Amino acid sequence: MRYPLLYSFRRCPYAIRARLALRVSGIQVTLREVVLADKPAALRACSAKATVPVLVVNHQHVIDESVAIMVFALKQNDPQEWLVTDADLAAECQRLIAYNDGEFKSHLDHYKYADRFPNQPMEVYRAQGESFLSELEAKLAISPYLLCERPTFADMAIMPFIRQFANVDKEWFEQRPYPHLQAWLMELLRQPLFTSVMDKYKQWQEGDPVIMF
Template sequence: MRARMALIDAGITFEVREISLRNKPASMIKLSPKGTVPVLLRPDGSVLEQSLDIMLWAYRTQPVPHRVIWGDRFDGIDASMLAWIRLNDDVFKKILDAYKYPERYPTQSKEDSLKQALDIYLMPIEKELSKNPFLMGNQLSLVDIALFPFVRQFMRADEQGFMDLKLESIDRWMTFFQTSEMFNLSMVKYPTWLES
């Protein structure tokens, strides 16, 4: 979702090929032997296989003001943005999986996963969003777009439980995204693409 949102936000035209992960097309495996999504075939024939790489490429190709704070060498994002993304990608994703699929993590209760998520991830986001409308300040940035889909997954795993947490700033932030054109266009369902 975050790769699609960034491509849409940057105004890049792209073709979506919705695939079944149970029946991966040979052309996809040829482009990306790892066999996971997303996969982006760029106009120059090169391939990107990570959502963050796709996001960065989108904003380098078609810059959108305030989305990315580039690092000194212009080869990546600055440390403050990277810290949020590492917290999400390296720490929170594991907690999210344990929360969504407790049967796969018998040594960790759903309550433990919720406590970890709150302490390590959700409360720092709530604190930041209580000061500013977005995680990097007054402007929507790549960090918001990169983290939102994972917060949404967490919320959808137990919507009433999430509402009971009364994370008002996160609720406002979620509403901003869920009513945005960028999000709604990224959620359009396409028929499964079949190789001809």
């Protein structure tokens, strides 16, 4: 196989961040669209946890964490300088992503699927997630992107999750007092880079023709 192989799921925020980095780096991959309720055996065979995204390089090198896929891509080519070299900014980038992928993602899931977590009303889960929105709003009031004047790894890794949070109830999100966060999200979503990674593909099945991404 000449190209790395990406198992992806269009709406998954982890897969979106991986596709953004692959696309900006110019690395071409073959794409297999996964339906989470019907994961292909080939995905399970290469990654026991079988989450998406998974990138398989040279048939054998399996990268099954989205942040690691971003780093893999950007280390090969980082034309927009998303990788953060300054030590303080790198530490802040890591801290933000760790919180995003941990506590915030948990609040997001509880908010989005509140009917599955009936021990608290949806508003409680939403308010728990909202504290991260406030933190990001304070940062974006100081600089146009999370770490500095231009988008970096932090923005691209976190934006898909804020998009998902906003999409749970767009009207609510738009009415909240987060003007900088709302503008930041809108700006990143309207970039051709983002729209270029959101094409729809049908579920991959063994034997399907190769899809280039």
